[in-house]
Amino acid sequence: MNVEWWRIVIAVCLVFLSGLFAGLTLGLMSLDLVDLQLAQESEDEEEAKCAKRIYPVRKKGNLLLCTLLIGNTAVNSGLSILWADIVGGILGFVVSTLAILVLGEIIPQSVCHRYGLKVGYYTVPIVRIFILLFFPLSYPTSRILDWFLGREPLHRYSKRQLKSLVKMHGPNLEDTTDGSVPGLSPEETELLGSALEFAQKKVEEIMTPLEKVFMLDENSHLNFKTLTLIFQSGHSRIPVYSGTKDNIIGILFTKDLVLIDPDDDITLKTVLSFFHREIQFVFHETTLDVMLKEFKSGRGHLAVVYKVNNEGPTDPFYQNIGIVTLEDVIEEIIGSEIVDETDVYPNNATEEKVWRKRKIDMEVLKMFDSGAHLEDRLSHNEVLVVASYLCHNISAFSSSIISYDILRHMLESCQVVEFHEDTKEFREMSPSNNVAHLVFKRGVPAVEAILIIYGKLKITAGSEGFISEVGPWTLLGIRALLDEIYAPDFTAEILEYPLRVIKIHRRWYRQALKRSSESLKEVTTDHSL
Known part of the structure; x- marks a missing residue:
């Protein structure tokens, strides 16, 4: 049987094109647009370069898909006809089927699935040529798909999914056999996970109950004894109450006491009336993201938490139950407690106190008490x-x-x-x-x-x-x-x-x-x- 050599050459070219279209269909279309956007910001310069070249073509998803499928269908049909002319009968069917399956599908798709970015980078110019060649047929088809299905949506992750991704990239990461993708440290994993969750938490969960709050009565005299207690508390803002501790009427800033002379023995009420510090109240079911916005607005970094008290035979009334600070919110964002040198409790859920030896001896403080010198x-x-x-x-x-x-x-x-x-x-x-x-x-x-x-x-x-x-x-x-x-x-x-x-x-x-x-x-x- 005499077979023209040009038929063999064309058949080989068609097999190559069949593999190219099939591999690119899987390789390029499996690249998610979000992943490509992230890859453009990769620390790996090679990966970023590939993603930047592929993204403009991949962004037109339906047009790319129609171009590759039209080319693949045309090439496979031509290959079947050519093999039938060369070999004929059942043998032509078997040969064309094997050639298309092995050389035109399995091998190229396996390669393109594994090395999609690199293959796509080098074949983008060829793809652009085929887009122009098949444009009269592929463009109308892609527009119909856009009209029926809409443009390809960007894949968005929910907060729960994002947290799962963070955990997957944490210390238990096992899939980085080559070490090219370092995992997150335990601290980074905890911080990112907490930042994703904090907006769902409420201030009641993180507040400091009133019974654990250092407070002062409005009738307290700012003598040396009271100023010493304020100094020992270590707080920059101190709630002031009238009568009972749940009746908070003001906030004392310790910097307001800079010019106070303990010998004057003035009342705390006098200082409050002079500075008029605003009290910020917040409902106990307020979420932490809203609370953070309030703190960032400049109204203050401490808020009094209240709720509606429905207990007892009396009518419902508002009751102050605790305080929340900017530090409390930040602790929830970073996922760990900020235990500084002035904290009494490591967190609000435990009764165990944190006591430290202060570097300033109380006997030294008495040197500043003019009454003590006598x-x-x-x-x-x-x-x-x-x-x-x-x-x-x-x-x-x-x-x-x-x-x-x-x-x-x-x-x-x-x-x-x-x-x-x-x-x-x-x-x-x-x-x-x-x-x-x-x-x-x-x-x-x-x-x-x-x-x-x-x-x-x-x-x-x-x-x-x-x-x-x-x-x-x-x-x-x-x-x-x-x-x-x-x-x-x-x-x-x-x-x-x-x-x-x-x-x-x-x-x-x-x-x-x-x-x-x-x-x-x-x-x-x-x-x-």
Whole structure:
């Protein structure tokens, strides 16, 4: 059987074109428009270049589809006819079928499905040529499809689907065998997931209940004690109530207190009436996205949460139930708690408190209390009495060790502390002292000796817990002045209020010893001369 060679060449070209149309139909049409848009912003320059070249062609989805299908149908029909002329009969049918199936469908579609971007990048010019060639037939057909089906919609993901995508790209990502697509870190996964969910949450879920809020009564006097409580709370905005805590009438900004003199003892109500800070109220079912917009509007970063109270026989009424801050909303967005140095609770769902040792000692703060300066040192007459007592009754202060004048100067520098009846404020702000005031604690190092002026202490000593009482003119912890490291073997707690004591620090005592020794040497030198 004589077969013209040109028929073979045409048949081979048709097989190639059949594979091209079939592969591009699957490869290009499987590329989602959203994926192509994302690929254009890829960090992989090669991927971004391919996506930018393919996107204008792929965007006209129905026109591209009609062009490829028309070309594929025409080529396959021509190939079947040509193989029938070359081989004929059943053999031609079998050969054409196998050629179209294997060379024109299976192989090219497998390649284009795996390497769709790269194949599409290099074949876009060829596709544009075929679009022009088949335009008279493909364009009307694509317009009919557009009219019936509409243009190809962009694939949109719901928030739940987006969160699933985030999880899929998280730490459990297993499909990146070549390492080309690094997964998200656990922190990034949590942050993105929380950001997608926060708009569905309500302020009631994240608010701080009123019973956990640091608040002040409008009739409070802004004296040193109140300002100290404000300082210890660590808050920049403090709700102010009248009568009961659910009756919030104002917000105090701590910066409003910059020019306040504690000695003026003015009331908090006066400060509120001067600044007129706006109170922002929000319903408990408000979603966090709405709350965030309110905070961004500049009205404030703290809002009072209220709800309708239908309980009881009375008519329904609005009731304040908590507060919500910008920090609370941000914590929900990032998916973790921001526990700063002033937070009392790590989150609003737990009763466990976060207590830290503040870097500023409360004894240092008392230096700013003008009232305290009048009472935290001994008067001149008291200095004389105490110096005489120590000099004649305590060997460590005898005139042979410390001169009387230097002892008086030392006592003038020593701090005097007066303890009054334990208060609720003291217990709330000092949880470690949620018992009677402790002057000494067994096993805790001390650097000061204590001389009682008036009041009584209960002493619990030794492992047997022997209990005794001591009163005025008792000196405790003398070893703290003599030893480099001293930890008392007893606990001293206040038994009788008020208690007034003198604190003699080891540093002052050592300096007094040194000065006395130097004075004695000077006197000895003078006599020798």
